[in-house]
Amino acid sequence: MKLSPRLQKIADSIKNRETLADIGTDHAYLPIYLIRKGSVRNAIATDVNRGPIEIAQGRIKANRMEEKIETRLGSGLSVLEPKEADIIVIAGMGGMLIADILEADMEVSKSAESIVLQPMLDSAKLRAYLLKKGFEITDEELVKEEAKLYEVLWVRYLGIPQPAPQFLEIGPKLIEKKHPLLGELLQKKTRELQNVIDKLQEVETEAGQRKLNECLELQKYYNEVKQWV
Numbered sequence: 001m002k003l004s005p006r007l008q009k010i011a012d013s014i015k016n017r018e019t020l021a022d023i024g025t026d027h028a029y030l031p032i033y034l035i036r037k038g039s040v041r042n043a044i045a046t047d048v049n050r051g052p053i054e055i056a057q058g059r060i061k062a063n064r065m066e067e068k069i070e071t072r073l074g075s076g077l078s079v080l081e082p083k084e085a086d087i088i089v090i091a092g093m094g095g096m097l098i099a100d101i102l103e104a105d106m107e108v109s110k111s112a113e114s115i116v117l118q119p120m121l122d123s124a125k126l127r128a129y130l131l132k133k134g135f136e137i138t139d140e141e142l143v144k145e146e147a148k149l150y151e152v153l154w155v156r157y158l159g160i161p162q163p164a165p166q167f168l169e170i171g172p173k174l175i176e177k178k179h180p181l182l183g184e185l186l187q188k189k190t191r192e193l194q195n196v197i198d199k200l201q202e203v204e205t206e207a208g209q210r211k212l213n214e215c216l217e218l219q220k221y222y223n224e225v226k227q228w229v
């Protein structure tokens with residue numbers, strides 16, 4: 001079976017895994033390929049729609065892999081238990097949908113050793129989400145398929161929010177160490193930011209509004225870091 005270059009790039013990165021969960025499997029191309037190659041011992045092929053699951057079941061049966069690949073109908077990671085899959089693939093969906101899927105079942109997201117994400121759009125928003133939520137992006141690749149470029153990200157949950165560039169007011173290492181003075185620094189920064197927000201709320205220009213939105217985002221980030229430390 002020949003995979004598309006996009007799926008091949010994902011498949012080539014998966015070796016010696018116990019259980020693959022392919023979320024939004026559609027035709028189950030990836031699990032069938034990986035089981036045949038011996039790169040994963042078992043697989044769970046999931047989809048939110050009955051049509052793709054039925055197609056997947058037909059293909060799994062045709063390849064006599066019913067013992068190795070289980071299909072599950074349902075949204076995102078809700079069909080998995082934490083630690084059930086050591087490798088999770090969520091490919092061929094929008095970046096925001098991928099973020100929603102990770103967020104909806106955080107215990108499952110946190111428990112995977114590696115998660116492969118292939119957003120079709122909104123990759124910047126997905127990256128911002130990942131960094132903010134404490135996922136580490138361990139690798140990225142670009143794949144060309146016909147005239148189109150696809151992005152693939154390998155991530156895992158690290159547990160430490162990693163600030164996007166606009167959130168570098170607080171040193172990432174301080175957050176990582178849960179530095180004992182971090183609470184104090186956060187209070188100081190929050191007070192200073194509130195003063196700026198108060199002033200910007202009186203400004204009516206477009207640039208002022210843009211700056212205000214940035215400050216409100218930063219405020220939200222400070223609040224998340226406060227909860228974390």
Ligand SMILES: C[S@@+](CC[C@H](N)C(=O)[O-])C[C@H]1O[C@@H](n2cnc3c(N)ncnc32)[C@H](O)[C@@H]1O
Pocket residue numbers: 007023024025026027046047048049052074075076077090091092093101
């Ligand atoms: C474009 S296909 C991608 C198939 C395959 N993963 C790939 O990359 O080639 C997207 C698949 O995701 C499924 N899907 C969409 N939202 C989903 C969700 N929340 N949970 C599980 N599957 C979903 C769709 O039914 C569809 O089969």
